Amino acid sequence: MTARDGLPSGREDRAREYRHALGRFPTGVAFVAARTPDGEAAGLLINSFTSVSLTPPMVLWCLGLAARSRPVFAAAPSFAVSILSEDQRSLLGDLARPLDRRLQGVPIRDGLGGAPVIENASAVFECTIATVTRAGDHEVYLGQVEHFERRDDTPLAYLAGQYGRVHVAA
Ligand SMILES: Cc1cc2nc3c(=O)[nH]c(=O)nc-3n(C[C@H](O)[C@H](O)[C@H](O)COP(=O)(O)O)c2cc1C
Structure with missing residues (x-):
């Protein structure tokens, strides 16, 4: 990997520059969650959500291999993506808590397959899992949208490691 400006030379510097370069791409913020057939639920904040196909409707997101919630997603038939709104900024702290109390006090309902869905999210995509593909230090979850x-x-925006407001140009 080469940084074109030629500035960072050390391995850690390059990795930081790479993350900063990726941070130039504004995204939203979502909470993706699943529930196993045994009833165990888990979820995490993500910004890797992307639309893949319109017909049929398919979306993807990426899960870090080290995520503690990974066994739940591995055993679940479906997942639910809740796109957070600007009004839900106050939930960010809760949704970043340790897994065992991440959803405590968070207003949720059961979606497809019991996957936790955050009430009043800006948008919700409830999906059956189509494929899971290993890609480097992440897995790519591709889902078929069954309900949205x-x-x-106004959705919450995420840019350069910070949360912000969407300003729609006239
Ligand atoms: C804004 C934001 C976006 C994130 N995007 C992702 C992502 O796309 N994939 C991922 O695996 N982790 C992502 N993370 C990190 C996880 O939310 C975080 O590592 C979480 O603690 C993992 O939880 P777990 O280990 O309990 O499963 C993101 C975190 C934040 C704050």
């Missing part, structure tokens, strides 16, 4: 909904609110 959206609200007329």
